[in-house]
Amino acid sequence: MKKFAALSLMLGLGSSAFAATTITIATVNNPDMVTMQKLTPEFEKANPDIKVKWVVLPENELRQKITLDVASGAGTFDIATVGAYEVPIWSKNGWLEDLSNLFSKNQDIAKSYDLNDVLEPVRIGLSYNKKLYALPFYAES
Numbered sequence: 542m543k544k545f546a547a548l549s550l551m552l553g554l555g556s557s558a559f560a561a562t563t564i565t566i567a568t569v570n571n572p573d574m575v576t577m578q579k580l581t582p583e584f585e586k587a588n589p590d591i592k593v594k595w596v597v598l599p600e601n602e603l604r605q606k607i608t609l610d611v612a613s614g615a616g617t618f619d620i621a622t623v624g625a626y627e628v629p630i631w632s633k634n635g636w637l638e639d640l641s642n643l644f645s646k647n648q649d650i651a652k653s654y655d656l657n658d659v660l661e662p663v664r665i666g667l668s669y670n671k672k673l674y675a676l677p678f679y680a681e682s
Contacts, residue, residue, distance in 0.1 A: 561590050561591070561592060562590060562591050562592070563591075563592040563593070563594055564591060564592070564593055564594070564619040564620060565594045565595075565596060565617065565618050565619050565620070566593060566594070566595055566596070566618065566619065566620045566621070566622075567596045567598070567603060567606070567607050567610075567617075567618040567620070567621040567622070568595065568596070568597055568598075568603070568621070568622040569597070569598065569599070569600045569603050569622055570597045570598060570599055570600075570603075571600075573678070573679055574597065574622065575597070577678075578595050578597065581593045581595070596618065603622075604624075604627070607621045607623070607627075608627075611631065611636045612634075612636070622678060623637075623675060625663075625666035625667060628666065628667050628668070628669065628675045629668075629669045631674070632668075632669035632670075632672075632674040633669060637674040637675065638674070639672045639673070639674060640672075640673045640674060640675070640676065641672045641673050644656060644673075654676075659676070659677060659680075660680065663677050663680045
């Protein structure tokens with residue numbers, strides 16, 4: 542997970558300074574994520590230095606695979622979709638990066654992503670010790 546934070550900073554610096562980068566995304570096999578995966582060619586066209594590799598699995602299998610990967614420090618995935626169940630546990634274990642500073646230090650991100658637009662119960666569910674460790678792709682109640 543910490544690699545993702547570093548990668549996002551590199552991408553923000555511009556692609557001209559970097560060779561082609563492949564990011565590996567692990568996600569659950571549901572209609573929303575399949576739709577996101579279908580947008581990959583559009584993303585890669587707009588960002589020719591970035592290639593996206595998807596690992597799409599059923600939820601239980603994905604949770605097991607990501608947990609093993611993160612706990613062992615293998616670093617197979619650059620980005621992973623996780624649920625509210627994992628966030629406090631993984632944050633406590635130091636497996637997720639605190640995103641709070643991302644919004645206080647990067648005004649471009651803070652302007653384009655208003656955390657107040659995220660429902661408070663969702664923000665609380667994605668936090669640990671009052672620090673935000675994940676952002677919702679979508680939320681259900």
